[in-house]
Amino acid sequence: MIRKLLVANRGEIARRIFATCRALGVTTVAVHSDADADAPFMAEADLAVRLPGNTPAETYLRIDLVLDAARRAGADAVHPGYGFLAENADFAAAVTDAGLTWVGPPAKAIAAMGDKMAAKALLADAGVPMLPTWTEADQVTGFPVLVKAAAGGGGRGMRVVRDAAGLAEAVAGARREAAAAFGDGTVFIERYVERGRHVEVQIFGDTHGTVVALGVRDCSIQRRHQKIVEEAPGVLPPEVRERLHEAAVAAGRAVDYVGAGTVEFLLAPDGEVHFLEMNTRLQVEHPVTEAVTGWDLVRLQLLVAEGEPLPLTATPPADGHAIEVRLCAEDPAQGFRPATGTLHRFTIPGVAGEFTPTKGLRLDSGVVDGSAVSVHYDSMLAKLVAWAPTRAEAARALAGALARAELHGVATNRDLLVRVLRSREFGAAEADTSFLERHEEVFAPLLAADQLPLVALAAALAGAAGRRAAAPVLAGLPSGWRNVPAFPQVTRFAGPGGEIEVRYRLDRTGTLADWSVSPAAASAAQHGPAPDVVVVEAAPDRVVLDVDGTRRAFRVHRVGSEVFVDGPDGAASLTEQPRFPLPTAELAAGSLLAPLPGAVTRVHVEVGQRVTAGDLLLTLEAMKLEHPVLAPTDGVVAELPVPAGGQVDTGAVLAVVTEEDPR
Numbered sequence: 001m002i003r004k005l006l007v008a009n010r011g012e013i014a015r016r017i018f019a020t021c022r023a024l025g026v027t028t029v030a031v032h033s034d035a036d037a038d039a040p041f042m043a044e045a046d047l048a049v050r051l052p053g054n055t056p057a058e059t060y061l062r063i064d065l066v067l068d069a070a071r072r073a074g075a076d077a078v079h080p081g082y083g084f085l086a087e088n089a090d091f092a093a094a095v096t097d098a099g100l101t102w103v104g105p106p107a108k109a110i111a112a113m114g115d116k117m118a119a120k121a122l123l124a125d126a127g128v129p130m131l132p133t134w135t136e137a138d139q140v141t142g143f144p145v146l147v148k149a150a151a152g153g154g155g156r157g158m159r160v161v162r163d164a165a166g167l168a169e170a171v172a173g174a175r176r177e178a179a180a181a182f183g184d185g186t187v188f189i190e191r192y193v194e195r196g197r198h199v200e201v202q203i204f205g206d207t208h209g210t211v212v213a214l215g216v217r218d219c220s221i222q223r224r225h226q227k228i229v230e231e232a233p234g235v236l237p238p239e240v241r242e243r244l245h246e247a248a249v250a251a252g253r254a255v256d257y258v259g260a261g262t263v264e265f266l267l268a269p270d271g272e273v274h275f276l277e278m279n280t281r282l283q284v285e286h287p288v289t290e291a292v293t294g295w296d297l298v299r300l301q302l303l304v305a306e307g308e309p310l311p312l313t314a315t316p317p318a319d320g321h322a323i324e325v326r327l328c329a330e331d332p333a334q335g336f337r338p339a340t341g342t343l344h345r346f347t348i349p350g351v352a353g354e355f356t357p358t359k360g361l362r363l364d365s366g367v368v369d370g371s372a373v374s375v376h377y378d379s380m381l382a383k384l385v386a387w388a389p390t391r392a393e394a395a396r397a398l399a400g401a402l403a404r405a406e407l408h409g410v411a412t413n414r415d416l417l418v419r420v421l422r423s424r425e426f427g428a429a430e431a432d433t434s435f436l437e438r439h440e441e442v443f444a445p446l447l448a449a450d451q452l453p454l455v456a457l458a459a460a461l462a463g464a465a466g467r468r469a470a471a472p473v474l475a476g477l478p479s480g481w482r483n484v485p486a487f488p489q490v491t492r493f494a495g496p497g498g499e500i501e502v503r504y505r506l507d508r509t510g511t512l513a514d515w516s517v518s519p520a521a522a523s524a525a526q527h528g529p530a531p532d533v534v535v536v537e538a539a540p541d542r543v544v545l546d547v548d549g550t551r552r553a554f555r556v557h558r559v560g561s562e563v564f565v566d567g568p569d570g571a572a573s574l575t576e577q578p579r580f581p582l583p584t585a586e587l588a589a590g591s592l593l594a595p596l597p598g599a600v601t602r603v604h605v606e607v608g609q610r611v612t613a614g615d616l617l618l619t620l621e622a623m624k625l626e627h628p629v630l631a632p633t634d635g636v637v638a639e640l641p642v643p644a645g646g647q648v649d650t651g652a653v654l655a656v657v658t659e660e661d662p663r
Contacts, residue, residue, distance in 0.1 A: 001306055002026055002077040002101055006070045007045075008091075009081025010060060011366030012355075012382060014041040017079055019355035020298040029073040031066060033059035035376050040368050047073045054376050057183070060084045063091050067098055077101035077305065079298075086281035087114055103305040105205075105280045109255040113278040116150045117188055123275055126254040128247045131266070131274045132191045137167045140189055147171055149178035150186035158225035160192055176601065176619075177626050193274070195432045197267040198222065199234050201248035202289045204260055204300060206310045211252040213245040213315050214289055214297075220431050221420055223336065228326045228413065229420055230285035232292050233318040235391070235429035236267075243273055245315060251278055260286070260301050269432075284326070284383065287364060290357040291322035291387040320359075321391040323398050323421070328379040331411035332443065333496075334595045337627060338379040340650070343371045344409035344559045348384060350401050359387050361401055373410050375597045375622050381412065391429070395421045403446065408557055408564040408573070415446045415570070445496070447570025452496065453517040455554065455572045457533070458543040459563045460491040460502040462556035463576065466540035492518075493563070493574040500574070511535070590638065590657040592629055594648045598622030603644050605655075609637045617655050620648070635659050 005021055006029040007014045018028045018041070030045030035054040042048055049069035051059040059065065061084055070078055078095045080086040086104065089111035095102045104110070113119045117135060124130050134140050147170045149157035157178035159170035171187060179185035202214040218234035219227040234241070248263035262283045264276040286297050293316045304310065330336040346369055352360035365382035367373070373381070386398035399421035402414050419442035425431050436442065447455065488505040501518030512535045536544040536551060543554045555566040563574045602619045605611060611631040618640070620627045639656035642648055 002103075002302055004029060004047075004073070004075045005077045005079055005103070005302075006031065006066070006073060006075040007079045007081055008060065008066045008085050009079075009083060010036055010039065011041060011377070012364045012380075013081040013083060013366075015044055015366065016355045016364055017081065017298055018044045020296055020302070023296075023356070024299065024302065026302070029070070029075050031060070031069045033376070035374055040366065040371065049073055054374075056084060056377070061183070063088075063094050066091075067094060070095075070098070070100060075100065077103055079103040079301070080281070082282040082284060082286075087279065089114055101305050103259070103301050105257055105259045105261060109257050110280045112255045113261075113280045114151065116148070116277055119278060120275065123251050123254055123278075126250050128251050128254075128275045129273055131193070131276075134189045137171055137189065140164075140167065142191070144192040144194070146190045146192040147174040147187055148190055149174060149184070150188055151178065151184035157187060173626065180601075180621060180626075193266050193268050195269050195434055196220075197234075197432050198227070198264065198276075199236070199244060199267050200262050200264040200283070201244050202260070202262055202283070202286065202297075203248050203252045203257065204297075204304070204310060205252050205257040206304045207258055207307055208309045210310050210313055211249050211257055212310060212313060213248050214293055214295070215315060215318055216241055216244050217285055217288055218429075219285060220433050221426070221435055222433050223436050226326075227285065228328070228417065229323065229426075230288055231321065231323040231391070231394075232288035233321070237271075240267065240271060240273065247273065247275065251275070259304055260297055284380075285324055287357075287362060287383060287385045288322040288324045291359070291362070291385060292318040292320055294319065294357055296357055320387055320389045321394045322385055322387045323391070323394045324383050324385040325398060325402065325417045325421070326380050327382045327384060327402075327407075327417070328413050329373045329381055329410045330379055330413045331595070332413070332415065332445065333411070336413060336416075337595050338375075338622060339411040340373050340375055340596055341410045343367050343369065343373060343381070343407075344562075345369055345406045345557055345564070346371070346381070346408075347406040348401055349404050350397075358385075361386050361397065381410075392427065395427065403570075404566075406555065406557065406564070406566050407571070409559065409562070411573075415444075416442055418446060419444065445570060447496075447567070447572050449497075451567070451569045452500065452572065453502075453530070454533075454545065454547065454552065455565045455567060456491075456493055456495065456500045456502045456517060456574065457504065457515055458545065458554035458567070459493065459556060459565050459574050459576075460489070460504065461535065461538040461543050462540055462554075462565075463491060463558065463563065464489065465538045465543075466558065469540055488514075492577040492579075494577060495572060495574040499577070588639070588653075588656050588658075590633075590635065590659075591653050592617070592632070592655045592657065594620060594650055594652045594654055595627065596622050597649050598627070598647075600642045600644055600646045600648065600654070601626070603640060603642075605637050605640070607637050607640055611635060611637060611657065617657075618642075618644075620654070629654055631657050633657065633659075 004027040021028045027046045030048040051065045053059045085091040089107040092107040144162045147159040157174040161170045174187045175185040197220045205211040216234040217232045219230045221229035251263045260282045262279040266274045329339045331339040351363045362385040386394045388394035488503040491502045493500045504515035505513045507513045531548045534546040557564040561576045598620045601621045615631040635657040638658045
């Protein structure tokens with residue numbers, strides 16, 4: 001029986017496993033990098049061991065360091081989580097050789113499925129349907145195709161190629177990204193199915209020969225080939241569901257599978273099912289399966305690792321419907337590039353439970369208020385899961401909770417997720433893997449442009465109320481009181497679309513006499529007269545405005561000069577500008593700045609080289625992804641201040657492109 005479990009992972013993954021261990025009375029051991037010394041998962045472990053370094057390669061991927069940590073802490077078992085080492089056959093073998101209980105499938109099964117090409121051949125012999133696949137570019141017989149990493153998952157290294165001209169560069173780029181993410185740059189090429197659905201089957205095996213399917217999940221909503229919305233059960237015809245169950249169980253039996261695993265398929269528009277890959281671990285999206293089956297899958301992992309038989313031998317019926325979203329630190333204004341910073345507030349209303357099977361709203365999060373989001377790891381902050389008796393109710397509840405969440409300090413993909421959940425196509429269960437490519441409207445912020453002036457007014461009134469509350473003298477005067485009441489108060493913010501200037505005037509009773517916004521904000525709003533606004537309440541953290549007879553409440557949170565406003569129609573982040581700004585150095589015209597900290601992996605041009613708009617200048621690697629830096633206009637490369645291999649911070653000049661050669 002397992003008594004002390006080391007979890008070889010971090011963040012929400014570690015917190016998820018710790019939650020089940022607490023319920024079972026298992027002592028937990030965390031390992032942590034220097035960057036994670038104060039992370040939330042550290043506070044929830046019974047014991048913790050430092051692994052020197054910051055990046056995964058320096059810490060969490062070091063098998064020798066993890067095994068030494070298990071020895072030092074006296075652990076008798078190791079759980080790899082569901083990332084990093086979870087699909088490393090060498091790690092599984094090393095844990096077993098060290099005399100520890102391995103909570104996962106046998107090393108032999110991991111190795112068999114880890115080589116995706118060998119896995120395809122093995123499972124094809126077992127009768128699992130396959131897509132045409134090639135290992136070299138010159139073997140490809142038709143387009144479009146998908147270039148994929150042979151190791152790892154999560155969309156890392158994937159490239160869609162629609163003609164032969166782009167294949168060589170796609171293969172090279174995929175190899176670089178796969179090598180950076182998994183330490184293995186091997187790739188292969190697969191036929192790409194247009195308008196396909198990504199579906200997967202959760203399987204479980206034990207040491208007594210049982211392999212059972214726990215149902216189908218639909219994970220078709222993807223961006224950059226990474227899942228962002230998942231649900232269970234997948235909405236499928238019964239005969240398709242049965243074929244998927246049979247194929248998944250056949251895949252598990254072909255490798256004598258033990259523990260939790262996921263068999264992923266592509267469902268073509270004509271109803272044909274094609275095997276994609278088998279993940280020999282618990283998946284990020286496992287909570288939706290837990291919600292509709294009631295089974296704690298981590299508990300089942302521990303029981304199977306202890307040699308117990310599975311307590312179920314057939315697919316359990318689905319109870320209700322569950323939908324999960326991946327809330328990520330990404331900046332919509334920067335093309336959803338990963339974002340970094342301090343998460344000043346992370347509050348989601350209505351959460352019924354965390355980390356274990358829950359009816360209602362479940363939160364699995366790796367962050368809390370004050371957490372730092374760094375460049376060292378991927379951008380996922382949390383998973384939010386809604387269970388309800390019906391799919392429509394689950395989607396509505398999940399969208400509502402996300403819309404009301406307070407997410408301050410780091411840009412996120414929250415608005416995109418809400419719009420997806422509220423879209424007609426998702427509601428009709430008709431979405432496929434190209435959904436986001438066809439629906440540009442879901443990328444629009446929830447806060448409409450014509451609501452931004454009211455948000456800015458609320459921020460200005462809250463700021464004035466905060467200063468009045470902190471005033472050491474004459475605290476009884478109304479906020480903004482002046483000897484000359486006709487003179488307005490002015491507050492300037494940097495916000496979406498540029499600077500916003502708010503002018504408002506209060507009469508001697510403190511009533512809002514008139515207000516206006518700057519031309520920049522007004523131009524983004526709908527044309528027409530400003531609405532009639534009455535200030536019902538103006539406190540430092542809450543402003544209630546009566547707008548043309550309808551009351552609107554705004555929650556306001558200020559951190560230094562940053563002002564975060566959450567209202568009934570969406571949220572906005574504003575930065576109050578100083579009344580008398582200090583002079584700053586001007587950047588050279590044509591400067592291209594780093595959108596986030598990272599490393600320049602390759603420089604594709606030289607100083608003096610003429611480029612055209614869209615040409616690739618250099619490649620920046622950050623948060624496990626490659627970010628191309630493209631020429632914004634036609635011109636000449638005037639400066640390349642950062643060489644290949646150089647590290648940069650946000651805002652650093654990466655290149656300067658001018659109209660003429662400065663030489």
